[in-house]
Amino acid sequence: MEQELQAREGLYSLLRALFSYPLTEPVLDAVASLAIAPGSPLASGLERMQARLRERPDRSALLEDLNIEMTRLMEGPGHVPAPPYASFYLCGGQLMGPPAIAARQIYLTWQAAPEAGWHLPADHIALELGFLAYLARRARQAPDPEERARALQASRDFLQQHVWSWVPRFCQALMEASTDPFFRGLAELTQEAVRLDLQWLEELLTQDTDRL
């Protein structure tokens, strides 16, 4: 259990970093060093990303390419092919809708705030995934099973109500808009990680409560 909790925290931390501009060397190192059992649903996306890293050994040139592509896909200027905000998908293409307000309230309920302040809408993918990493750490470090269960339940609820409702559409947009295997892999990895974690949490919290 400890290992799974640690793995969740690590995975969400990595995903958060992968959606936080700019990509940096430590982030790519973490992608490169990650190993997942063959056949895991996460393996395919990860493999695409790692292949891209292997194919371009000049790390700083690769980072430059990836950051330019990331700028085009998610940052702008102007048309953004894969907007990384829940509200875009849930509120008619407009940002700062009810999902952003709700996300902020949930973060604060858990006495958590983005280190960089609130200048990004709270439903940005990096914040939602970062909050899941934060909750994963809270679960891992929980002093007792009740507290751990509370953190895991919150993770499940947040995933169900706030993440799963839009992340597949976002990943789809990312997949379609990018020709770079790194981001296509990232889209796949993200969607599968969120899906499987939600499944894992549901089973844990309904069938395997004794493991808590």
Added chain:
Amino acid sequence: MIATRKLSRRDFLKMAGASAGSLAAMTALGSGFKALSAREAQQQQEAGSRVVYTACVMCPAECGLEVHVENGVVSKIYGNIHVPYNSGTVCAKGAAGLQLVYNVNRIKYPMIRVGERGEGKFKRVSWDEALDYIATKLIEIKQKYGPEAVIMDCGDVTDRDPYYYLFRAFGTPHTVEHGSICDTPRRHGPKLMFGGKRIEPDIMRPVLVRQPDGSLKNDYSYRTRLIIYVGWNPFTATRINYESRGTVEAKLAGARIIVIDPAFSNTATKADRWIPIRPGTDADLFAAMLRYILENHRDDDPFRRYIDWSFKEYSQGWEEFEAAFRSWWNKTDPLNGLPYFSLEWAADRTGIDAATIAELAHTFGITKPAALVWGMNGIGHHYNGYVASILGTVLNVITGNMEVPGGAIDTELVKSSKGGKASGGDFLKREVTRVVNGVEVKGKIEELHMDGYGDWPAAWDDVVGDYPRRFIEGVTLRYGPFRGHKYPIKAYIIRTGNPVITGSNTQKWIEALTAKDEAGNYKVELVVYIDTPFLETGLYADVILPEASYLERMSLSDIYPVHPVLYLRDFVIRPLYESKTPYEICWALARKLHEKGDPDIQPKDFWEKYPTEEDFWNEALKVAPGRPNTGEPLPYPNLPRGYKLIGTPDSLEAGRVQIDDEKKEIRGEPLTVQWLREHHGVAVWPMSWKRFHGGGVLQTDSKKVEFVWDYTVEKDGKTERKGRYSKYNKLIEEAGETPPSIARLGWQKYPSTFYWFETRWNPYTNPDYAKYRDEYPFQVISGRIHHAMSGTQMVDWLGRLPTEDLWAPLNDERVVEEVIIGENGPTPTGRRVRIPRGTWSIGVIQMNRADGERLGLKTGDLVELETPQGFKTRGKVYLVETIRPGVLRIPLGGGGRFSPGLGKTYVFHDITPNHNALVDPENLSPIMGQPAYGDVIVKVRKIG
């Protein structure tokens, strides 16, 4: 689709080979979240609602707003009832502001170009990197070419002061605003004769008026009997909010409204009469009206007493003007052989029959109070708009309509002052040295101005009209101390503007911004684009900076009120993403320049002097209202008449003032941001009329209305040159060189009184172009579209709505993402759907139905327009009865929009017309150098 695979949850996260080390490395990347105390978390909740008073910028009307914020998010936008300018109203554009602030396409982060200019390839960078790049380049350019090689274009909203301040301190005289390339010919008459800018009807209501019993009361009465709008469409042009509701109210109160416009505009729909004039002949009409009035005026006949001679009490030079005007009457027009300014002459040229012109002149002369008002898309856009503007001003003056209740008001002269030292004007007076032809020369920074001391000595108000040509050719100064000094334009910084689409010819702009030297470097070494939306000019930028949207920044607003009214633009929400306010951007860039050793940028002028944004704007407020205590009824009867008023309305009202008899100033308590916040965001001082009648608002040398512009006066035994043109004529005489722009008109220098010259590219009035009449049978004019100005087409709510036969549902079929109405409103489903033909509004070419049928066209046909110079654009025709035959109208900035930042408008850029693709880039109007957008003729060819 991303395939999902079935697998046991037990396998999830089974990172078979993941070492503890790699897992630790992942975890070390962190969640990006920090833990708060319970108290901190409580403080950061944005629950509940609040109201902020601020000012709009969805268009340059900048109405006062009351904005509601719920849970930290802007929820509703209403008009601010306390701002009399819009008096609680807000238009569709203003109400749609949420879609701009929360638009997914807005610029969110600083960017640096990584591809070629125009390619649209950028990399997001930190503010530090972006500012470092800009500061390094600016200092390099300054050292190599001088700061005059830098142009800071501060755009079309009123909160330009931080940019002016920084770049004037940096040392460039080229801190300009959009007005340079918008409508300078239109403003010329009021500028020359009053020192003002814009004549508007006295229909802003309510106005705060002193009552006989000494109290102040809001006056809602409309006294106007007649308004003639010429090429001015306040119902869609949206620059002056009160003119749309005020025109309707005035009409209900009995006023007659006449609209003179080639197209049946929205304003025309509410008018008593629409007169479809031939484009570019407004000056002809005004000249004929003036001649008719002069010939037919009778002092002893109440039905023909057109002229109110009392104007002579507050004017000078009428006799000279009249004589110069009359001197044309015996000459005949080479094209039609008729005497100038006669009714028959004007009828031949304007296409309006002589009887109608006579009736119009008579009606205007006899109906009082009245206002003759002209606009930017007409007179402002023609080569000879200056002549029309002067004649229109004269007509308002001699009929006694200026400054009478219900008459005409030059709003520039009576609005509140603002800016003061915060505008950085003092920096322009610094002395600098340049080596010209091997000789060291001293002069002021302002004397390095590329137009004012170059080809356009009358380009006052820092106007820079002659770009982009100067980007390619460089500058040679002809006048002033630096005569002979040559320098290139090496940096162009554009903020809230889009000249590639709305300034001069589009292709010429692209050519200028992408021109390279022999070494393959861009000739304009630095292009910076600062804005909230991402428009076409941004595609050619090296650096993009995200400016906070209008609901995220602070400044002041005061658009053309009829008396001093000043209101605050306040922080409704904090800037989103990494956007910064103009103050933050300028102060951060100032720090960078200072760190890199720019000697002109000193802490004492910036962060030490104005450490907070509020300090800066308080400086700008110190000069308000800055207008004299004058007119009837006197605004403050207990304070000395004619003295300049400074301070809050309540301190002046209560007499909490210091009176300086030497300076003739009354100083109350200074107006501040805090005071405005405590008073619904607005300061309103009392209205008065008859402020020309010895009142001291006129800004001419004589403090009177001037009909002569270069004259001499004797003072203390010395002869002094006076008048608006005298300064420029002195420069010309000293240099012994006539500017090429006016040499082309056959002038040696600027005329001292009435002058006449023809517009260009008009085969019906200018003999040089008569040969094009048959082959190029259409004149092209532009119209503004209410719902879709240049910067707001990214807002879907506005983009899709039809406007005035210029923006119509003539789209062809396209496939876009499906949107349904879900629990949270419109919701994309992720599926792609068809936009059926004819269901989405796009920019079109408005054409008279008879013309269309003659050419075998029907509405929706794709045509190509081509000018004699071979400039082309394409679009769909929209056949209507409501435009003069032989005229085509295109929305300015409404088509050919190739920035992907514009959302669905961009999708249709290949079938929508770009007006400025047709504009002759060499056709710069001769006094101020502005492109003559309205002088365009074309032939039409069906292509689909």
